[in-house]
Amino acid sequence: MRNRLPFPPPGRVLDAGELRKVARAVAEDESLWSDLLQHSTDDRGYAEIFLDEHLGVWVLEWLADDHDTGYHDHDHSGGAVHVAHGAIRHEHLRLGHRPVGDRVPAGEGFCFDQTFIHRMRREPGGGRTVTIHAYSPPLVRTGQYGEQDDQLLHRVPTSSQEHLSPKGRQGTPSTAHPPRTADIPQEDRR
Template structure:
């Protein structure tokens, strides 16, 4: 749950502008991550992640997120939404699976070998991803906060959270927007 949430003015409705592409979302998060005044305005908490909702392009959902040392998201996906994120401060690590999971009808999956991908995203770098992207994001630093900017289109209809033990991925929880806003 967010510890600090300050809504900004609403974005244009999705019907008034074309849907943003993943490249446009990536451009937005990179430009926003470079806004030092905005990044410096985020309250940081030594105990948990903090975030502020931003006005994303073309009706997208966007967030500025602070990551204390050792914080992470756990394994999750963003359902039918495209996404992008960029590191504004510190370094984040993304662990991802190179596989599209079924949208429904399962609780446990055994993953094949060779699906794991890992990348470090130092300050100023970002990445875009497509629908059904399964990943976890971590601040592996033991002493430095990280800050990042994230954008999703369409706005997140849900987030599926998973646990992982070795090659076994288990669906643990489905969160809806009212759970995090």
């Protein structure tokens, strides 16, 4: 694969702050990734931009409000996400409580370490959304989380090549404006 980075490959494992700079720099140069997008509303689209033994960079396209990663971790990889177009909802799992979530609009991003569990989905009504994801070391495995039929939270190990999607029930999503108490299921009112 040719180098689709706007700088020479770093040649080492990067920390979360450095990954945030990588994701932003790649997001700001659409010529590095615009030809990789497939523009499908069926599933969230994704393509590899760059991969070596220290760094993996991906572009994801979110065209429908139901495009959702579900709760997941990144196994041994730290990472960063930068929103190039549109907006995503970034949610953090909280046990015994509603998740907390933030709208992340174009031009903004976030980073995380190897211990992070989160969920991303297109912000409802956010329009065409494109995000750039940078991982170091490169993403090999993820763990996907969801409530199963036994009503317990389970981790499903998956290859990084598998399309992330909700595995089991994901609980009540966060919203930009909290719903009225009457709209929250009794078990989530904590």
